[in-house]
Amino acid sequence: MRSLPDGLSDAPKVQATDNPSLSDEADALRRDLIEALYASGGGHYGGSLSVIDALLVLYRRILRVAPAVPRHPDRDRFILSKGHAAIALYAVLRRVGFFTDPLSGYAQAGSRLEGHPDMTVLPGVDFSTGSLGQGLAVGLGMAMALRDADRHVWVVLGDGECQEGQVWETAMLASRCRVGNLHAVIDVNGFQECAWPAPHPPGTPPVDDLAQRWESFGWRVWNVDGHDYRRLCRVFAAATTVSACPTAVLARSRKGKGFPLIEADPLRFHCTTVTDEEHAVLLGSLR
Amino acid sequence: MTLRLGDHCGLELARLGEHDGRIWVLDGDLGDSNGAARFAERHPERFVMAGIAEQTMVSVAAGMAGCGRRPWVFSFAAFLCCRAYDQIRVCLSQANQPVTLVGSHSGGCASRNGRSHAALNDLSLMTSLPNMTVWAPADPADVRLAVGSILREDRPAYVRLPRRTVDALPGSPARCRWLTDPAPVALLGTGLGTHFAVAAAAELTRRAQPVGVLHCPHVVPLPHAELTTLLGDVEHLFTVEDHYPAGGLGSLLQDAHVTPQLTAIGWPAHWTGQSGDDEDLLTAHRLDPHSLADRVLAALADPPPSRPSSQRQPV
Numbered sequence: 001m002r003s004l005p006d007g008l009s010d011a012p013k014v015q016a017t018d019n020p021s022l023s024d025e026a027d028a029l030r031r032d033l034i035e036a037l038y039a040s041g042g043g044h045y046g047g048s049l050s051v052i053d054a055l056l057v058l059y060r061r062i063l064r065v066a067p068a069v070p071r072h073p074d075r076d077r078f079i080l081s082k083g084h085a086a087i088a089l090y091a092v093l094r095r096v097g098f099f100t101d102p103l104s105g106y107a108q109a110g111s112r113l114e115g116h117p118d119m120t121v122l123p124g125v126d127f128s129t130g131s132l133g134q135g136l137a138v139g140l141g142m143a144m145a146l147r148d149a150d151r152h153v154w155v156v157l158g159d160g161e162c163q164e165g166q167v168w169e170t171a172m173l174a175s176r177c178r179v180g181n182l183h184a185v186i187d188v189n190g191f192q193e194c195a196w197p198a199p200h201p202p203g204t205p206p207v208d209d210l211a212q213r214w215e216s217f218g219w220r221v222w223n224v225d226g227h228d229y230r231r232l233c234r235v236f237a238a239a240t241t242v243s244a245c246p247t248a249v250l251a252r253s254r255k256g257k258g259f260p261l262i263e264a265d266p267l268r269f270h271c272t273t274v275t276d277e278e279h280a281v282l283l284g285s286l287r
Numbered sequence: 288m289t290l291r292l293g294d295h296c297g298l299e300l301a302r303l304g305e306h307d308g309r310i311w312v313l314d315g316d317l318g319d320s321n322g323a324a325r326f327a328e329r330h331p332e333r334f335v336m337a338g339i340a341e342q343t344m345v346s347v348a349a350g351m352a353g354c355g356r357r358p359w360v361f362s363f364a365a366f367l368c369c370r371a372y373d374q375i376r377v378c379l380s381q382a383n384q385p386v387t388l389v390g391s392h393s394g395g396c397a398s399r400n401g402r403s404h405a406a407l408n409d410l411s412l413m414t415s416l417p418n419m420t421v422w423a424p425a426d427p428a429d430v431r432l433a434v435g436s437i438l439r440e441d442r443p444a445y446v447r448l449p450r451r452t453v454d455a456l457p458g459s460p461a462r463c464r465w466l467t468d469p470a471p472v473a474l475l476g477t478g479l480g481t482h483f484a485v486a487a488a489a490e491l492t493r494r495a496q497p498v499g500v501l502h503c504p505h506v507v508p509l510p511h512a513e514l515t516t517l518l519g520d521v522e523h524l525f526t527v528e529d530h531y532p533a534g535g536l537g538s539l540l541q542d543a544h545v546t547p548q549l550t551a552i553g554w555p556a557h558w559t560g561q562s563g564d565d566e567d568l569l570t571a572h573r574l575d576p577h578s579l580a581d582r583v584l585a586a587l588a589d590p591p592p593s594r595p596s597s598q599r600q601p602v
Contacts (some may be wrong), residue, residue, distance in 0.1 A: 073355070119353075119382055127353055128382045131373055137343040138378060141350025141358075144335065145311075153350075166374075169340040173347070176338075 022229040025095070026056055027287050030258050032091045034282050036103035042273030043106065043115075046255035046266050047158060048088035050189035050226065054251045055080075055092045057232040058154055058185075062240070067097035070123035076151055077126045077142045081135025082158035082187060083116035084271070089125075090117075098124030133164025136184055140174045143182035143246075152240055156185045160192030160206035168217065171246075175218030180243035183236075184219070186210060187226060189255040191266045214248040226251030259285045289452040293361070293391040295427040296446065297325025299434045300359055304330050307438070311351055313337050313344050315362040321391035322448075323361035345371040348386040349378035357385055357438060364390025364406035364447060372412060379443035380416040386443050388413075392450040393423075394479055394529030395554045395568060402560030406447075411534025413445040414507045420444040421507035423478030423536075426453055428460040429504045436505075447506075449479040449529065451565060456481065462505035463513045470499030471522040472587065477503050477536045480528035480553070483569070487527065487579035494580060496587070498525075506536060514545050523548035523590060525583055527574075531556055550586045552579065 029052055037043045058078065059065070065075045080089045087106055090113050094103060099122065105111030112122045116130030127138045139155035146153065161167065174182055188210060196204040207213065214221045220242050222235045232251065239247040255269070256262025261281050262269040274282065290298075297312070304310040304326065313335040314323035327334035337344035341362055348358035360367065367390045368375070379386050390409055397405040413421050420442055422433040430448075437444045457466055466485065476484035481502045488500045501517060503510070518524065524546040526537040530553050537551025555572055569575040573582060 077354075127350065128377065131377045134342075134346045134374055134378060137346030137374075138350035138353070140343070141347035141352075142354050143350075144347070145351045145354035145356050166342045166346070169338075169343040170346070173338060173340060173343055177335075 022056060022060060025060070026053055026229075029056060029091045029095060031283075031286050032095070032103055033087055034259075034279070034286075036087055036091070036106050038274060038279045039104035040106040040108060042271070043087055044084045044271045045262055045269040045274075046191065047082060047187065047189060047270065048085040049257045049259065049262065050253035050255045051082065051085050051156060051187040051251075052088040052091065053227045053229065053253075053257070054156065054185055054187065054232055055088055057229055057236065059092050059096050061233050062236045063154065067124065070098055074149070074151065077139070077146070077153045079127045079129060079135040079139050079153070079155045080117055081129055081139075081155050082132065082161050083129030083135070085187075086113070086115065086117050093124040132158070132161045133166040136167055136174075137170040139182055140170055140177075140179060143174075143179045144177065147179065147181055150181070152181045152183060154183045154185060156187060158192075159186055159188045159190065159210060162186065162207045162210065171214065171217040171219060174246040178244060179246050182246040183239045184246065184248040186248060186250050187253055188250050189253045189266070191255045191270065193267075193270045195267055210250055214250075219246050219248045221248045221250065223250045223252060226253030227257055261285070291322060291391065291450070291452055292424055292427065292430050292448040293320070293322025293389065294325050295322070295430045296389055296434060296448065297322035297361075299431050301326045301329040303434065303438065304333065307357070308333070309355065309357040311335065311348075311356050311358040313348050313358055313360045315339060315341050315344050315366065317362055317391075321361045321363065321389065326359075341366050341370040342374050345374040345386070345388070346378050349374070349382065349384045352384040352386045357387075359387045359389055361389045361391065363404060364393035364409045365404055368406060368409040368412050368445070375443075376416060380418050383418045384443060385441050387437050388443075388445045389448065390445065391448045393447045394449055395558070395560055395572070396449065396451055396479070396529065396565040397560055397562070398450060398565065399562050401562035405560030407531050407554055407558070407560060408534055409447060410506060410528075410530050410536070411538075414534070414539065418442050419507060421447070422504055423447040423506050424504045425476070425478055425481040425502060426455045428455065432460040433504065447478055451479070453479065453482055456485070456502060460504070461513075462510045463501065463503040463517060465517060466500045466502050468499060469517070469520055470497055471520060472496070472583070473499040473501055473518070473521045473523075474525045474527050474583070475501040475503060475536070475540065476527045477506055478529055480530070480536070483529065483574055483579065484527040486576040487583065490576040490580040491583060494584070496580075496584060498583065503536065506539065509539050509543055511543060511545065514543065518546050521546055523550070523587060525586070526551045527579065528553045530554065548590055550591070552582060
């Protein structure tokens, strides 16, 4: 873990008390996520499971945050621009200590765990999201405001979200402004809610040639296995050393990672409820 | 050279920015027209030329606000409010972030630019968003009042400004005030509409129909208490605005139930804007002083049914 800034030195560090391996912790998070969605009436299984490993690595190894002081002015910032994966963020934020609200309250009236992340109610959410395409620009504004303070801003987008025009407006402006403390992580799981119909061939990705597109907008780009903790750590750390331009990490992931039932049918499990039998199958897939 | 109100806004921000480092200004490549350049000249380190990208500009400002800054976003009202409406809805209104939108070139007087540049329903769009404060200043003193007031609050705001230059109004600026002596028949304006009302009142005086003129630059939240007091002896109120009556000041006053007789006047609901000199457009759509006087006199001669007194709600 990178050193904490002076202002955060008194805050509890983001380390699990029993210091489990990231792999073990990810298994526990996947159980949390599956049980929360089952208990609360379903949700975005596929895209939450594809991104949760990257979120875990960021919060355990990269972000300088203090769960006991969620609004600490010297913290790094994080935005889940693909806000429909909120349950994955909530599972991580809860595990690292931002709150203790039960995940089973997800998207229920009276719970702070809104269907999409809401900064006005939940500690640890640095900005509200839900309408796709906006988070990267918010992150750019944060990065501009915090550039002189050596704070980093991380924004996680979906590959389908990269169809939004605002993403590319922002990509252009961030590059022109040479905002080196802005880091995009694109969860490239290869699917969006609906498949592209004929004449597009089966398996047509949401956006072709993502690396070339980001590079052409002036971003430094890495490709990495979105479920390889060691490589994610290494790439994220490398991104923070770049100062001349914004950086994009294309985290190649599997929609529904860890659950063969979901991986085999990513379109159905984009956002869904599951039967009791399917839930049992999912639990049986856990290590 | 007479300055536009956008220039006055930029200058006031530049002045306050000398001692308030939280103030940033973002512009969508119209700073020479909308006043943002006035700030950029003094504080280039806190000015962001965001390019022709209103959606990103609004969201960037929201991120800055999330880090304790007080960003002001300048563009033409039409592009700012309409192109970036979802960003305003989600990043400013729902997230309650203290970003101020400065929409210049609002209303129907779009000059040679024509309908694509007119903003005829921007008040409707902005006043219907939760958390949003809305101002429509009508002179430089109003602008200074609005800027100071907005900076003392911690919420999103919209400042609606006209393209054309305007004269100073009489008296001291306030959220709502009489510009004349109170009278039983009164014209109430906001923004450029107040200048329409002032001109119409002069014409009505020439026609031996004395009217008073009120000005209400603080559109949302509507200053109910002040309005209730100011309108105490008004029997028939006419709202006059550089906007469609629906969703603008007229609608807000109707919902406020603060006057027995209300006639709302603005651009015709079917009109989408067009190129032309201001005076030609105003005359064509019966917002020039003579037409307004005609409309007021016609309404006084054939008033709509009074609202039952039980509907007048004390505030």
